[in-house]
Amino acid sequence: MQPCVDMTLLDDILAQYPHEEQSLIQVLQDVQRAYNYLPCEVLEKVASELKVPLAKVFSVSTFYKAFSLNPQGKVIIKVCTGTACHIRGATQIIDEVERRLGIKPGETTEDLGFTLHTVNCVGACAMAPVVIVGDKYVGAAKASDMHKYLTVAKGGDNEN
Ligand code: FES
Structure with a gap:
């Protein structure tokens, strides 16, 4: 199934950081800014590109109030x-x-x-x-x- 979100935004974000766990929060902040929330399919790719377990990505995503897993209004x-x-x-x-x-x-x-x-x-x-x-x-x-x-x-x- 094709993702419904523009994954090129994520590619541009990932290109700016080393692909390692230490980049996770910065990448998530940029994703939140770019998409106005953290889409599931984007988080899956973040996990695989940064080589971080998906559970950890979700754990960080739900810990900080600045992140939202649901689409937010403009x-x-x-x-x-x-x-x-x-x-x-x-x-x-x-x-x-x-x-x-x-x-x-x-x-x-x-x-x-x-x-x-x-x-x-x-x-x-x-x-x-x-x-x-x-x-x-x-x-x-x-x-x-x-x-x-x-x-x-x-x-x-x-x-x-
Ligand atoms: S109660 Fe302090 S700003 Fe609203």
Whole structure:
């Protein structure tokens, strides 16, 4: 069976590193960046090219939070659910994002546009509630403003 992912991206990544176990994390970081997740067939080839047991590749892939075995959306939305953010309305923000995108925390929209995650305190409690849309921190976030952030993140106009 042919793989569904573009394996040439992996070839370009592997060409940059010695084919040995010490390269594993760097290769996985580049794979995560290139594919936006760690596709199974890519991990199999990484294991064979770096001569690392597949079980070890999966073990590393699941250990670090920066890696995902499932396709992630182009825009990752992280809603802080730490105490300060929870008290100031994080639940309403999550409800609003769920309603607008039709996904629950940990899920990705079918068009791979967005992934929603909840996270623990991100160290910005004074700005609570905090939402991170892509790489942008939004402080004092309001559920009623989420449509604006989602629209801007998607690259559209800032509509109501
Ligand atoms: S609880 Fe959300 S930033 Fe600290």
